[in-house]
Amino acid sequence: MIEDKNTPRTQISELGEFGLINHLTKNFKISQKTTNVGIGDDAAVLDFDAKKCVVTTDLLIEGVHFDLSYVPLKHLGYKAVVINLSDIYAMNASASQITVSIAVSNRFPLEALEELYAGIATAAKVYNIDLVGGDTTSSTTGLIISITAIGHSNKEDLVYRSGAKESDLLVVTGDLGAAYMGLQVLEREKQVFEVNPNSQPDLDQYTYLIERQLKPEARKDIPELLKALEVQPTSMIDISDGLSSEVIHLCTQSKVGVNLYEEKIPLDPAVISVCEEFKINSTTVALNGGEDYELLFTIKQEDYPKIKANPNLTVIGHITDQKSGVGLVTRANEKIELKAQGWNPIKE
Ligand code: ADP
Ligand code: MG
Numbered sequence: 001m002i003e004d005k006n007t008p009r010t011q012i013s014e015l016g017e018f019g020l021i022n023h024l025t026k027n028f029k030i031s032q033k034t035t036n037v038g039i040g041d042d043a044a045v046l047d048f049d050a051k052k053c054v055v056t057t058d059l060l061i062e063g064v065h066f067d068l069s070y071v072p073l074k075h076l077g078y079k080a081v082v083i084n085l086s087d088i089y090a091m092n093a094s095a096s097q098i099t100v101s102i103a104v105s106n107r108f109p110l111e112a113l114e115e116l117y118a119g120i121a122t123a124a125k126v127y128n129i130d131l132v133g134g135d136t137t138s139s140t141t142g143l144i145i146s147i148t149a150i151g152h153s154n155k156e157d158l159v160y161r162s163g164a165k166e167s168d169l170l171v172v173t174g175d176l177g178a179a180y181m182g183l184q185v186l187e188r189e190k191q192v193f194e195v196n197p198n199s200q201p202d203l204d205q206y207t208y209l210i211e212r213q214l215k216p217e218a219r220k221d222i223p224e225l226l227k228a229l230e231v232q233p234t235s236m237i238d239i240s241d242g243l244s245s246e247v248i249h250l251c252t253q254s255k256v257g258v259n260l261y262e263e264k265i266p267l268d269p270a271v272i273s274v275c276e277e278f279k280i281n282s283t284t285v286a287l288n289g290g291e292d293y294e295l296l297f298t299i300k301q302e303d304y305p306k307i308k309a310n311p312n313l314t315v316i317g318h319i320t321d322q323k324s325g326v327g328l329v330t331r332a333n334e335k336i337e338l339k340a341q342g343w344n345p346i347k348e
Helices: 016-025 073-089 110-127 178-195 204-214 221-229 243-254 269-278 282-288 301-307
Strands: 035-037 052-061 094-104 130-138 144-153 169-173 235-239 257-261 294-299 313-320 326-329 335-337
Touching (some): 016 110, 016 130, 035 130, 073 110, 073 144, 094 110, 110 130, 169 243, 169 301, 178 204, 178 269, 178 282, 235 243, 243 257, 243 282, 243 294, 243 313, 243 326, 269 282, 294 301, 301 313
Parallel strands (some): 094 130
Antiparallel strands (some): 094 144, 169 294, 235 294, 257 313, 326 335
């Protein structure tokens, strides 16, 4: 990342804590009418009138959640915001503010943090949210980033994981598995580079996959689309750890089962071809890959005509009673029980 000897390296200590905070945040402007007070006081002040306030937070640790040898800091800043916003949209809510807390070691010059904040600023602009606070401290080892996202919704529009009912349809947005295969491509290139630092990787055919890994997008459009289609989902969750574990979360919290059809799982052609190249089963990748940040939700059967023509939405299964279990119906028409193999640090 910061190896180039021509790029300036300003020690963070030259600015001091308050100088650093001011430097990193001075260009952020408040644009949301729900933000009364942003950065600068002891706390931000937000006003949601009669709406419900929705809050979520995520912690990202260098070496655990990201590897700076192939993730540019600007992308990391963008992604750190996006993965939080995804959780707000998964409540069928609108996102409006974030706070950003960082712990940095003196290994990072000011210019590296400027890159990180450039990515945060881009995400704030794209998703139309305000940066309203955070905390800055030192770390003796790697970089730590914690982002909190805040949003709002009418009470009746909120969608929980627990609302799926028997005979509802299970719907997924976009396509699955690309972010995981992007990571496989990047890790392979890193190994090639370690053996031969002069190698010039040709990554053109993997552009979509690498973009999905390094610069994922949250589905801000989906709550808006569902509102326009007059569809109120019965349950919803975002796909951060892989389809399998998210389907299990939905079913467990809704006390239902599901039949999920392997042949219906949406895959991009780039995922199919790279899975052949890596000799990995594409269904396994879609089920367990993670980091796609698509939305998974259930709708009443009567709402099917409203969504069926939409290219963003794919029906992949239907909800059953809990006794029938959480099952994958394979292309060979066999039903096998789904197991969560998504990333789970507690089990590692
Ligand atoms: P306190 O001592 O009360 O924790 P700080 O001096 O840490 O306050 O922060 C001053 C202001 O700057 C606060 O509004 C805080 O939310 C904001 N802030 C601090 N660090 C960051 C950061 N990394 N990104 C954005 N805002 C920050
Ligand atoms: Mg503080």
